[in-house]
Amino acid sequence: MTISFDLPAGTRQLLAELREWSLHEVRPLARTADTLETKVFEAGKRALESCPIDMSPLAVPELGLVRSGGGKRYRASDSDDDNHVLGVLAMEAMCYGDGWAWGALPRNANLEKILSVIGTPQQLERWETPPGEQPIQSSFAFTEEHCGSDISAIRTQAVRDGDEWVINGRKRFSSQGAEATVMLVFVTVDPARGMSGLRGVMVPQDSPGIKILRETEERKLGMRYLRQSTIEFEDVRVPYDHMLGDPDDPKGFLEGLNVLNRTRPFCMAWNVGTLRGATDYVGDWVKSQTPGFNARRRQRIEEDLGEIRASMDDLMRLLVNAAWKADHGLPHRTEAAMAKSHGPRIVERGYRRLVQIMGSEGSSERHLLEKWYRDAVCFDLLEGTSQILKLTVGRGIFAAANRELETDIAAALRPVSG
Ligand SMILES: Cc1cc2nc3c(=O)[nH]c(=O)nc-3n(C[C@H](O)[C@H](O)[C@H](O)COP(=O)(O)OP(=O)(O)OC[C@H]3O[C@@H](n4cnc5c(N)ncnc54)[C@H](O)[C@@H]3O)c2cc1C
Known part of the structure; x- marks a missing residue:
């Protein structure tokens, strides 16, 4: 049996286009969004409209339905329905240049997820935005x-x-x-x-x-x-x-909240995407320095950039694992919480090193690095704080261990037949 981790060519192409869009359309407006402290500005709206994928509520990555503006659907995993794996990858690519565009969407994906799970038909009709229509x-x-x-x-x-x-x-x-x-x-x-x-x-x-x-x-x-x-x-x-x-029904709303497990990996992919862009930015800055750094300093920088890249890839594997389980209807609460609880620390450590590499220059507002670092700290708080999600991970691991133990005990106590 062959196992391939490669993505279909069309999907790879889409992710490359999203990264380019984020770099050339989103990043140039990052400081404006940060300074104005709002998502609502004309140039920002135009940048969002130029995104290669349909960003309407029913097509955005968080709902796992990644479509181009023309309605073409893309795949990243072997699931035919939801495609959270592709959503996670698309999210990472969309935030490569900066994360403001995602945060600026005029809708709340968590709300839409909950609505899609527990909303009555009348509620869905009233508040879900049909594809192609202006979202509320x-x-x-x-x-x-x-x-x-x-x-x-x-x-x-x-x-x-x-x-x-x-x-x-x-x-x-x-x-x-x-x-x-x-x-x-x-x-x-x-x-x-x-x-x-x-x-x-x-x-x-x-x-x-x-x-x-x-x-x-x-x-x-x-x-x-x-x-x-x-x-x-x-x-x-x-x-x-x-x-x-x-x-x-007291359980109804709580069940609805369970779907937030599905959006956690997207939240973390948002954070990883910008760190990936920042790491490349600092790599380019190092290369552009004249005179260049001496060999020892350069080697240390290369090692550190390599380490940051490896930690991002590890994190993405956790995210994709949680998303893949979501795609297949498997329990994924522990995996999603693991990625979201450990992720912010890993990303923050990456930024700290990037700032060190650039020295004082890295803390200057001439570069976006200080802004990306500030943004990254907030990921520790939204969509579940790291401490609370660590409790979720612990409970999940113990619950699984208890289930295994119960099965082992039941097997040991079963009378031997024959
Ligand atoms: C950028 C951003 C966007 C946000 N968007 C929204 C939004 O749209 N809607 C909304 O309602 N809220 C939003 N929030 C608020 C966010 O969800 C809360 O800040 C978060 O849930 C933590 O709640 P709190 O601030 O009251 O802190 P607390 O719950 O008081 O926690 C403070 C600290 O104590 C820790 N802690 C708490 N309980 C325990 C425990 N039992 N064991 C160990 N540690 C514990 C927490 O991890 C945290 O570090 C947003 C916050 C930010 C920063």
Whole structure:
């Protein structure tokens, strides 16, 4: 049997085109997006429109359906349906020049994933964007003043009043919250019930009682192109059918949250893609130095650049493994958490060395390296912090070990026949 890790020629070509697009269209606008602290600027919109793949919500890599603008579909693994492997590879290529373009998309892929899994047919019809149509701007709001990792402590509450839900509370750090037309708000229907009281409600941004507290939009370390807002809900009324899934089923929304395991590898590929571009950037900078570095210094740099490349390839293998399992409907929570929990540390170490290689020059705003380094630190926090995901990995490993142990014990206790 032959095993090939090669990609089909068309897919390789697509990834090369995405990398070129990111380098020549996205990177030149990276400083602008960082300085303006917004995704909304004319040149940025034009750059997004020139992407070689269809970036509408139903075709973006995070949904595993990578299509060209003309509708051609690409493959990277042996799965016919979802293609998370290709999504991960495309994501890495798209972020090679800089990550702002991905963060600037006018939709929230996590929201779309959850909607696609637990949304009722009516909810899908209302909020899913058909291919080729202009996406609605959406956001995701769970973090509160006192909790982010521990969503069982959420206090924003939805109380039923006839055919409506009445929502009160306050959310922080909602990416694109201010720009969204509709947001998925995590609420509790009963604070005493912890996780089993948790639900998700689709809330139109223009509902009376919603206040965007712009003065709380803090300037943050990195990923400035992705602005976060604090949003207050005061007696906000939404129709009863705006709660996702079955409001009486405590498991429904939690099952929906499980799909976030699928988006974690994409989040990390976003981070790796930019580090790959940065590593090549520094390699080119080293080559361009006149007079060149002496042989000993150059050899050390070559070794370090090689090590950074090897660590990125290792990380991509973890990501592709998780994505491949997702494509085949296999459990992949542990693998996705492993990649997302270890990834930020590996990437950050890479940036630290790249800055060292360039010396003081590497910390200067003349280069994007300092910005990429700042952006990379934020990956430790979004889509599950590293510490929390390490707990997930630990639990997954112990659960698997327990299952094996139980099987071994059951086999040992089975009466010997014959
Ligand atoms: C760029 C960016 C975009 C974001 N976008 C969104 C968004 O769109 N919507 C949204 O709702 N939020 C968003 N957030 C917020 C983010 O999801 C939260 O910051 C994150 O969930 C952590 O929550 P927290 O800040 O409240 O920290 P905490 O949960 O208080 O955690 C603080 C630290 O303690 C650690 N910790 C917590 N509990 C444990 C434990 N049991 N064991 C070990 N360590 C623990 C954490 O790992 C972390 O390092 C975004 C944040 C950033 C930086």
